[in-house]
Amino acid sequence: MSEVRIATVRPVAEAEATGQVAEIFADIKQTKGIDFVPNLWRVLATNPPQLDAVWRSLKALMHPEAAGRASQLDASTREIIALAVSATNGCAYCVNSHTAALRKLGLSTEALGEVLAIVALFNTTNALVEGYQIEPDILPPLD
Amino acid sequence: MSEVRIATVRPVAEAEATGQVAEIFADIKQTKGIDFVPNLWRVLATNPPQLDAVWRSLKALMHPEAAGRASQLDASTREIIALAVSATNGCAYCVNSHTAALRKLGLSTEALGEVLAIVALFNTTNALVEGYQIEPDILPPLD
Amino acid sequence: MSEVRIATVRPVAEAEATGQVAEIFADIKQTKGIDFVPNLWRVLATNPPQLDAVWRSLKALMHPEAAGRASQLDASTREIIALAVSATNGCAYCVNSHTAALRKLGLSTEALGEVLAIVALFNTTNALVEGYQIEPDILPPLD
Amino acid sequence: MSEVRIATVRPVAEAEATGQVAEIFADIKQTKGIDFVPNLWRVLATNPPQLDAVWRSLKALMHPEAAGRASQLDASTREIIALAVSATNGCAYCVNSHTAALRKLGLSTEALGEVLAIVALFNTTNALVEGYQIEPDILPPLD
Amino acid sequence: MSEVRIATVRPVAEAEATGQVAEIFADIKQTKGIDFVPNLWRVLATNPPQLDAVWRSLKALMHPEAAGRASQLDASTREIIALAVSATNGCAYCVNSHTAALRKLGLSTEALGEVLAIVALFNTTNALVEGYQIEPDILPPLD
Amino acid sequence: MSEVRIATVRPVAEAEATGQVAEIFADIKQTKGIDFVPNLWRVLATNPPQLDAVWRSLKALMHPEAAGRASQLDASTREIIALAVSATNGCAYCVNSHTAALRKLGLSTEALGEVLAIVALFNTTNALVEGYQIEPDILPPLD
Numbered sequence: 010m011s012e013v014r015i016a017t018v019r020p021v022a023e024a025e026a027t028g029q030v031a032e033i034f035a036d037i038k039q040t041k042g043i044d045f046v047p048n049l050w051r052v053l054a055t056n057p058p059q060l061d062a063v064w065r066s067l068k069a070l071m072h073p074e075a076a077g078r079a080s081q082l083d084a085s086t087r088e089i090i091a092l093a094v095s096a097t098n099g100c101a102y103c104v105n106s107h108t109a110a111l112r113k114l115g116l117s118t119e120a121l122g123e124v125l126a127i128v129a130l131f132n133t134t135n136a137l138v139e140g141y142q143i144e145p146d147i148l149p150p151l152d
Numbered sequence: 153m154s155e156v157r158i159a160t161v162r163p164v165a166e167a168e169a170t171g172q173v174a175e176i177f178a179d180i181k182q183t184k185g186i187d188f189v190p191n192l193w194r195v196l197a198t199n200p201p202q203l204d205a206v207w208r209s210l211k212a213l214m215h216p217e218a219a220g221r222a223s224q225l226d227a228s229t230r231e232i233i234a235l236a237v238s239a240t241n242g243c244a245y246c247v248n249s250h251t252a253a254l255r256k257l258g259l260s261t262e263a264l265g266e267v268l269a270i271v272a273l274f275n276t277t278n279a280l281v282e283g284y285q286i287e288p289d290i291l292p293p294l295d
Numbered sequence: 296m297s298e299v300r301i302a303t304v305r306p307v308a309e310a311e312a313t314g315q316v317a318e319i320f321a322d323i324k325q326t327k328g329i330d331f332v333p334n335l336w337r338v339l340a341t342n343p344p345q346l347d348a349v350w351r352s353l354k355a356l357m358h359p360e361a362a363g364r365a366s367q368l369d370a371s372t373r374e375i376i377a378l379a380v381s382a383t384n385g386c387a388y389c390v391n392s393h394t395a396a397l398r399k400l401g402l403s404t405e406a407l408g409e410v411l412a413i414v415a416l417f418n419t420t421n422a423l424v425e426g427y428q429i430e431p432d433i434l435p436p437l438d
Numbered sequence: 439m440s441e442v443r444i445a446t447v448r449p450v451a452e453a454e455a456t457g458q459v460a461e462i463f464a465d466i467k468q469t470k471g472i473d474f475v476p477n478l479w480r481v482l483a484t485n486p487p488q489l490d491a492v493w494r495s496l497k498a499l500m501h502p503e504a505a506g507r508a509s510q511l512d513a514s515t516r517e518i519i520a521l522a523v524s525a526t527n528g529c530a531y532c533v534n535s536h537t538a539a540l541r542k543l544g545l546s547t548e549a550l551g552e553v554l555a556i557v558a559l560f561n562t563t564n565a566l567v568e569g570y571q572i573e574p575d576i577l578p579p580l581d
Numbered sequence: 582m583s584e585v586r587i588a589t590v591r592p593v594a595e596a597e598a599t600g601q602v603a604e605i606f607a608d609i610k611q612t613k614g615i616d617f618v619p620n621l622w623r624v625l626a627t628n629p630p631q632l633d634a635v636w637r638s639l640k641a642l643m644h645p646e647a648a649g650r651a652s653q654l655d656a657s658t659r660e661i662i663a664l665a666v667s668a669t670n671g672c673a674y675c676v677n678s679h680t681a682a683l684r685k686l687g688l689s690t691e692a693l694g695e696v697l698a699i700v701a702l703f704n705t706t707n708a709l710v711e712g713y714q715i716e717p718d719i720l721p722p723l724d
Numbered sequence: 725m726s727e728v729r730i731a732t733v734r735p736v737a738e739a740e741a742t743g744q745v746a747e748i749f750a751d752i753k754q755t756k757g758i759d760f761v762p763n764l765w766r767v768l769a770t771n772p773p774q775l776d777a778v779w780r781s782l783k784a785l786m787h788p789e790a791a792g793r794a795s796q797l798d799a800s801t802r803e804i805i806a807l808a809v810s811a812t813n814g815c816a817y818c819v820n821s822h823t824a825a826l827r828k829l830g831l832s833t834e835a836l837g838e839v840l841a842i843v844a845l846f847n848t849t850n851a852l853v854e855g856y857q858i859e860p861d862i863l864p865p866l867d
Contacts, residue, residue, distance in 0.1 A: 015286060015287040016284045016285055016286045016287065017284055017285050017390065017391060017394040017407075018284060018404050018407065018408075045289075047289050048286050048287060048288075048289055049277065049280070049281060049286055052280075052284050052286050053280065055404050055405075055408055056404075056405065056408025056409070056411075056412065058412075058498070058507075059280075059408055059411075059412045059415075062412075062494075062495055062498070063276065063277065063280070063415075065491075066273055066276075066491055067273060067277070069487070069491070070266070070269055070270050070273055071270070071273075078487075080266065081260065081262060081263035081266050082232075082263065082266055082267070082270075085229075086228075086229050086232060087270055089225075089229060089232070089233060090232060090233070090236045090267060090270045090271060090274070091270065091273075091274045092855070093233045093236040093237055093240075094236055094237075094240050094271055094274040094275060094278065094422075095274060095278055096851055096854050096855030097236075097237050097240045097241060097851060097854075098240060098275070098278045098385065098854075099385055099670065099671055099672065099850075099854040100278040100281055100282060100385065100854075101288055101854075101857055102281045102286050102287065102288045102289075103274065103277060103278050103281055104589065104854065104855060104856075104857050105288040105289070105589060105857060106288070106289070108589040108857075117224065118590050118627050118628075119224060119627075119628065120224035120225065121589075121590065122590075122627055122628025122631055123213070123223065123224050123225055123628070124225070124233060125628075125631075125851075125852060125855040125856060126213055126628065126630075126631045126634075127213050127214070127225075127230055127233045127234065128233060128237055128851050128852075128855055129631075129635075129848040129849075129851045129852045129855070130209055130210060130213055130214075130234075130848070131233070131234045131237040131238060131246065132237060132241070132847045132848055132850070132851040133206065133209075133844040133845070133847055133848040134192065134206065134210070134246060134844075135237065135238055135241045135243040135246050135814075135847070136811055136812060136840075136843050136844045136847040137192070137195075137196065137202075137206070137840060137843075137844045138192060138243055138245045138246055139243060139811050139812075139813075139814040139815075139816075139819065140807070140811030140819060140840040140843055140844070141159045141160055141161060141195050141819075141840060142159055142160050142816055142819050142820060142823075143158060143159045143191050143192055143195050143245050144158040144159065144191060144245065145191070145244060145245045145248040145249070146188075146190050146191055146245075146248070146249070160819065160820060160823040160836075161833050161836065161837075198833050198834075198837055199833075199834065199837025199838070199840075199841065201641070201650075201841075202837055202840075202841045202844075205637075205638055205641070205841075206844075208634075209634055212630070212634070221630075235426070239422055239425050239426030240422060240425075241425075241814065242421075242425040242527065242528055242529065242814055243425075243814065244425075244428055247425065247426060247427075247428050247446065248428060248446060251428075251446040261447050261484050261485075262484075262485065264446075264447065265447075265484055265485025265488055266485070267426075268422075268423060268426040268427060268485075268488075269485065269487075269488045269491075271422050271423075271426055272419040272420075272422045272423045272426070272488075272492075273419070275418040275419055275421070275422040276415040276416070276418055276419040277415075278385075278418070279382055279383060279411075279414050279415045279418040280411060280414075280415045282382050282383075282384075282385040282386075282387075282390065283378070283382030283390060283411040283414055283415070284390075284411060285387055285390050285391060285394075301572060301573040302570045302571055302572045302573065303570055303571050303676065303677060303680040303693075304570060304690050304693065304694075331575075333575050334572050334573060334574070334575055335563065335566070335567060335572055338566075338570050338572050339566065341690050341691075341694055342690075342691065342694025342695070342697075342698065344698075344784070344793075345566075345694055345697075345698045345701075348698075348780075348781055348784070349562065349563065349566070349701075351777075352559055352562075352777055353559060353563070355773070355777070356552070356555055356556050356559055357556070357559075364773075366552065367546065367548060367549035367552050368518075368549065368552055368553070368556075371515075372514075372515050372518060373556055375511075375515060375518070375519060376518060376519070376522045376553060376556045376557060376560070377556065377559075377560045379519045379522040379523055379526075380522055380523075380526050380557055380560040380561060380564065381560060381564055383522075383523050383526045383527060384526060384561070384564045384671065385671055386564040386567055386568060386671065387574060388567045388572050388573065388574045388575075389560065389563060389564050389567055391574040391575070392574070392575070403510065405510060406510035406511065409499070409509065409510050409511055410511070410519060412499055413499050413500070413511075413516055413519045413520065414519060414523055416495055416496060416499055416500075416520075417519070417520045417523040417524060417532065418523060418527070419492065419495075420478065420492065420496070420532060421523065421524055421527045421529040421532050423478070423481075423482065423488075423492070424478060424529055424531045424532055425529060427445045427446055427447060427481050428445055428446050429444060429445045429477050429478055429481050429531050430444040430445065430477060430531065431477070431530060431531045431534040431535070432474075432476050432477055432531075432534070432535070521712070525708055525711050525712030526708060526711075527711075528707075528711040528813065528814055528815065529711075530711075530714055533711065533712060533713075533714050533732065534714060534732060537714075537732040547733050547770050547771075548770075548771065550732075550733065551733075551770055551771025551774055552771070553712075554708075554709060554712040554713060554771075554774075555771065555773075555774045555777075557708050557709075557712055558705040558706075558708045558709045558712070558774075558778075559705070561704045561705055561707070561708040562701040562702070562704055562705040563701075564671075564704070565668055565669060565697075565700050565701045565704040566697060566700075566701045568668050568669075568670075568671040568672075568673075568676065569664070569668030569676060569697040569700055569701070570676075570697060571673055571676050571677060571680075587858060587859040588856045588857055588858045588859065589856055589857050590856060617861075619861050620858050620859060620860070620861055621849065621852070621853060621858055624852075624856050624858050625852065631852075635848065635849065635852070638845055638848075639845060639849070642838070642841055642842050642845055643842070643845075652838065653832065653834060653835035653838050654804075654835065654838055654839070654842075657801075658800075658801050658804060659842055661797075661801060661804070661805060662804060662805070662808045662839060662842045662843060662846070663842065663845075663846045665805045665808040665809055665812075666808055666809075666812050666843055666846040666847060666850065667846060667850055669808075669809050669812045669813060670812060670847070670850045672850040672853055672854060673860055674853045674858050674859065674860045674861075675846065675849060675850050675853055677860040677861070678860070678861070689796065691796060692796035692797065695785070695795065695796050695797055696797070696805060698785055699785050699786070699797075699802055699805045699806065700805060700809055702781055702782060702785055702786075702806075703805070703806045703809040703810060703818065704809060704813070705778065705781075706764065706778065706782070706818060707809065707810055707813045707815040707818050709764070709767075709768065709774075709778070710764060710815055710817045710818055711815060713731045713732055713733060713767050714731055714732050715730060715731045715763050715764055715767050715817050716730040716731065716763060716817065717763070717816060717817045717820040717821070718760075718762050718763055718817075718820070718821070
């Protein structure tokens with residue numbers, strides 16, 4: 010096989026997929042409205058139970074309407090959380106993927122800048138809190 | 153001084169604050185609508201230029217109306233980003249503070265659960281992407 | 296020198312190595328059963344005391360039989376720990392290196408998938424614990 | 439309610455649990471062989487779909503026999519991965535929980551020391567690789 | 582536009598910059614004594630208030646003489662902190678940039694090795710402290 | 725034993741130490757000029773080879789004169805690196821310990837503020853670089 014190396018395992022090609030993997034690949038393309046299966050899912054297909062579990066979670070949380078559940082958050086907020094986590098962890102694949110999703114949802118360069126400025130601000134305050142070991146303010150009782 | 157240890161430096165008490173620090177303390181309480189100065193700001197007051205810079209950034213980004221600028225994001229989305237970053241970094245002070253802010257904005261326990269479930273999901277996908285070293289999908293040109 | 300840039304310092308080529316560095320390079324190849332010196336060690340060779348300290352630690356912990364000590368863990372478990380840490384930290388070089396070592400020890404794609412699924416799961420539970428600031432359960436006394 | 443604060447939400451008490459939550463609480467105690475529901479699960483019970491999803495994943499991966507699947511890894515190796523991730527992320531709850539699980543599986547203080555020494559070693563090599571920006575060695579083709 | 586992709590947004594070219602952005606670009610080149618605008622600043626220029634805020638902070642802290650303030654730290658120590666943070670976070674751009682700055686300040690390969698050895702050592706002790714959950718020693722009162 | 729829980733293992737008390745552990749405990753107190761053995765070392769004493777390896781590294785890097793080697797960095801710079809790493813990782817024990825060491829070396833509250841402001845700044849720029857996926861500037865050849 011002469012496929013370009015894109016991971017430490019050889020990803021499953023769409024044409025190779027059968028059974029449950031093929032069904033999930035089809036569901037991913039339909040749910041996301043895209044015409045290819047992203048590398049993440051092709052790699053997870055080397056471990057079908059994990060492909061199933063991660064796709065099930067991601068579909069439920071990020072595509073609630075397709076999963077038949079109600080969400081308290083709108084689609085942009087959900088993708089913004091994904092970007093905030095991925096930027097903080099420094100995950101290139103994930104930043105690229107969620108930025109593309111946000112663009113598709115109409116996020117402007119200006120609004121993207123605002124999201125990342127807030128991400129950056131709280132990486133700063135987190136570092137200050139840890140650097141000075143600041144204790145939490147006393148919180149009111151829960152009930 | 154018998155003050156309880158809440159950091160590696162002795163925080164500035166509200167009653168001690170003078171000049172620029174006192175002005176910033178007053179602005180923090182007014183802008184946030186609270187009647188005390190949180191520990192973060194009392195600790196940063198030991199380094200007034202940093203207190204000024206961090207408060208200026210936080211006020212501009214998190215309280216844009218008070219800072220006289222327009223924001224593309226609503227107040228809840230901004231606090232959700234702060235919580236997502238702080239949970240990912242494991243910063244106790246910051247998680248407590250931003251959860252309290254979201255509660256004040258009316259976020260339900262159910263919606264908080266949804267936010268944290270999404271934060272958790274992308275910590276999982278980030279780890280999978282890094283663990284398999286999955287390369288980004290080819291992206292379309294920017295223009 | 297027209298060598299390809301592989302780090303922020305110029306790595307020491309095998310042919311250039313003399314004295315203690317040459318001895319450590321030879322020990323690395325023999326202990327690991329490989330016929331080249333990986334980039335990590337060629338870069339650390341720019342700081343020989345650090346090369347010596349890191350190799351000494353790695354040999355003792357990861358190649359205990361060569362270092363003349365007993366280990367409570369088998370070779371695969373030791374490499375699995377290395378991969379779990381490197382995936383969590385997002386270190387590409389280290390993930391590649393330890394995945395290759397696990398492959399050499401016979402780890403199947405399916406078992407690698409199980410390892411990374413567990414790594415991903417605990418990145419999720421860690422994020423939930425931090426995101427909700429869940430306190431540890433009360434533990435029994437140590438003795 | 440006078441319950442001690444153990445999270446930013448009020449955890450569900452065992453006596454309060456009904457329906458699916460009560461069933462999962464019972465399954466957790468039976469599967470893990472413990473007589474209380476740990477805080478993590480009581481907090482996740484404030485968001486039942488997440489409780490269900492995380493418990494389902496954790497049961498499948500960490501208690502495969504109870505979930506009716508085969509595992510390529512033994513129970514100690516699985517818990518060692520959990521500890522390695524949690525130590526690297528600095529998650530106190532998780533370190534305590536997985537250390538307790540490893541103790542129950544018979545891990546000695548000496549073997550725990552070896553696990554953590556390896557975790558520490560690869561946090562060092564990860565930092566060196568990132569600090570020098572060392573590129574991966576050229577890997578052989580996958581097939 | 583056929584510009585090479587260097588970020589998820591199209592960076593502002595020097596020739597395109599006008600008004601405040603052009604002024605900041607000029608100040609960056611003059612303050613740093615370089616003849617090009619690094620990618621970081623060209624990308625932040627897509628969000629001018631953030632460009633202004635980050636440059637203002639960086640100029641004040643890293644080029645205090647140009648910002649008209651006194652610093653308690655010398656230029657090398659300041660860049661060493663930047664490198665230590667960036668290596669710990671695994672930020673390639675930042676490691677490259679601050680290593681280049683330290684080279685310009687005259688740091689030898691040997692001293693760079695010492696800096697990174699210390700960075701690596703404390704990534705190890707941090708992991709051990711978290712892995713064993715070691716509590717802080719009792720500290721003397723602050724005053 | 726009624727000792728207070730300070731870790732997931734029972735630390736070795738000074739009075740219990742014998743042989744190599746007792747020698748290292750004595751060397752720690754003498755080298756650091758303190759009259760107690762900090763918790764880190766008492767916990768590592770449960771795994772004597774690791775106690776020996778970590779203390780040997782730390783003594784060589786942080787107390788070079790006691791280890792009989794020359795350092796390119798002064799004592800404050802070395803401790804500042806330790807604090808920068810520990811603040812970025814959010815390690816409470818380590819932040820407390822290195823802040824105390826810096827105080828003993830005479831660092832003022834103002835200079836500590838400057839150190840932590842720089843740590844915070846580069847946690848911000850790291851997040852921006854990762855959030856936008858900014859590629860490194862082209863660097864000059866190494867030789």
